[in-house]
Amino acid sequence: MPTNAEIIHRALDRITAEYVFPEKAAHIDALIRPRLAAGEYDGLEERELCETVTAHLQEACPDKHLRLLWTDEPQDLNPAAEDEGRSAFLELLRAQNQGIHRFEHLDGNVGLIDLRRIASADEGGRAIGAAMELVALSSALVLDLRECRGGAPEGAAMWCSYFFPDDQVHLNDIYERRTDSTRQFWTVAHLPAPRYLDRPVYVLTSAVTFSGGEDVAYTLQAHGRATVVGETTRGGAHPTVRYPVAAHVLVTVPAARTINTVTGTNWEGVGVVPDVAVPADEALDTAHKAALRDLGA
Template sequence: MLTNEHIIDQALNRIVAGYVFPEKAAELDTVIRGRLAAGAYEGLDGAALCTAVTADFQEVVPDKHLRLLWTDVPQTPVRAGDADDADDADENAARAAFSARLREENQGIRRVEQLEGNVGLIDIRLIPSADEGAAAIGAAMQLVAHTSALVLDLRACPGGMPEGAAMWNSYFFPDDQVHLHDIEDTPSGTSRQFWTVAHLPAPRYLDRPVYILTSADTFSGGEDVAYTLQAHGRAVLVGETTRGGAHPTTRYAVTEHVLVTVPTARTISTVTGTNWEGVGVLPDLPVPADQALATALKAAGDRLAAA
């Protein structure tokens, strides 16, 4: 059985090697190793160890994607001298698991409804990849294509894929000429641009009001959709300030049951020049999450009546 010292050492090595802000990673490394040497994690194991270390991570660096996680499903840990192959295996395994989950959950689309007043509602629980999710997203948008206003419910969306977020966002712009944001990757020193998609499997939703419901649980990829559409003036956000995780993340297996999640990149909006990391996405109409739908429907009804 691996010791806590080994687990924390391996996790910190991953963070120092890849974290999006190297100077913060160095600070974190010093503080956590000091706490380890002082006996802060003695007597802890399994999920309890992961919870304690994660709390300390986020006390030093308040990044909600920076975590030590316990998983009941055995993983393949990194092997000495085989780090590159292990990295690929980690990433492939994580993608395969997420793809399987998305297939089980209808690519993250829980329900689509036509509400009173010809207002469409799409309840989104995960953001899929663009390739596997395109057909499901298109089917949902086809069902609301002739509504007078649209509500996207992201209150229970914990995240997903940036390519899928770009596809969702593309439906609310007229063409492929909108530069949404960039993602800057620290380990590779590269930057990737995200633009609206040229060809979509359903009609674009243009010249009609869009409302997005948010909660304190809305996170990561769900925040991407909300923040981007709000920043570009394409949606009104209703509900609570979101959780605040804007850094794309890579998971590494430290042991068979312990993963470290390392934010390796950061999202930069072409409108604001920044992102929602640590602060969340702020609603335009702040109300408790359980009142968000009613508030959005009233706002939509008033706007449609005025028009």
Template sequence: MPTNAETVALALDRITAGYVFPERAAEIDRAIRKRLAAGEYDALDGPALCGAVTAHLLEVCPDQHLALRWDDEPQPVLPEDPDKGQAAFLARMRTFNQGVRGFQHLDGNVGYLDVRRIADAAEGARVIGAAMELVAGTSALVLDLRECLGGSPEGCNTWCSYFFPDDQTHLKDIYDRESDTTRQYWTLAHLPAPRYLDRPVYVLTSARTFSGGEDFAYTLQAHRRALVVGETTRGGAHPTGSYQLDAHISVRVPSARGVVIATGTNWEGVGVAPDIAVPAEQALEVAHRDALARTAQPAAPEQ
């Protein structure tokens, strides 16, 4: 087993090589190595080490994706993880039903989808399509992202495409430091279920909503395709890779930065602010009530 100092040094090497803002990576490296030299981490056990280093990383650079993570179950340590944790992510999504937790048909013909993760576009497309088939005939839709803690930018693009009429909407761009390239994300031309157009859409958020969940909420809100109801989200916008440092500790390194075209920015550090601010536990009731008011049919005229 490597020493704490060796593990932290490996983490700093990863951050320096891959963090999306190189100048901030240099600041992080200086600050944490100063603590290393002072022996601050020497006596900590694994979970405490991860907690302390993560707190110190955030003091220098308040990027909510930047962290050391402890796993009780030993993980394989490879010389190089070529897919930056993608295989592990796909495996988790399979156990999470590609992120779709549940469907309800609420009173007043209002659809409800509970989405806990944003799946990979390829593996998750059929489940996302099946969910959208279930709500295809509803008069309004509530997307519950209050417990959505992240996922795939490509999967978010798939979800968002259902709420636009064609493939002509430029949703966002993502710059990747490693390849020094920018990828454009446009709505998709072909989807496995009907698009959800010309009807009210509500997105429920909480202070726990994070990363891919925030991407989904912010993108629909910025393009005026949904009302966000609930609480301001956590504020983590940078796509991230995960690297195993030893059998129990990995480091998460944000390596890319997204810009939503409708605003020219993203939600990093500030979160997604709701259009209708209410405590998270009241968000569904408030959204449902608003949906009923917006979709109420006028009374039939008297004969």
């Protein structure tokens, strides 16, 4: 079992090597290691260690994706098993219906999809298509992301693709520090359900909406394809990799950054600001009424 010092050294080594902003990684290292040398982390149980180090990481660099996480399931520390984080995420999505929590047909022929996670495009594509098939004949759509806590960039691009006519829309780019490369995300050419075009789309947000959920909201808003209703989101725009540093401790390292093709920036630290600001628990009613007005109902 590694000591607290070993856990922190492993975490800092990962952050230094892969955090998307090298200068900030150096600053983090310079602030955390003296705390370690001073004995601030001595004697802490691993759960408390995660909370304490995360608070110090956030003081050094307020990136909400940057943290130590406790996990009940023991992790394989073998470097060859580093894809286990993805495997665990895929299992979570399978257990949660690929993030699609519910569908509802609201008064006035308004469709509602309640989305809690953004599935990967490969495994989740059929489920995403099934949800969009259910709303294909609706006159307006409400996409509820108030409880959406993240997911896969490819899945976010697939969700967004349904609201554009073809594969010619450049949605955003993701720059990865480790490879010094930029990956472009465009609308998908072939989708398993009809595209949702020429009809109003409302996206609901809350202070809980995070990461991949923010990606969908920000992208549709920036491209003028949806009206965002609700609260400003949490503000986490950096795609993240998880590495085990002890059997029950993971370090999450934001290893890339999103660049929207319309705004030239992203929602990191500021969140997605709604077009119509209302408390989260009023967002659905507000959006539904707005949709009915759009439809002349």
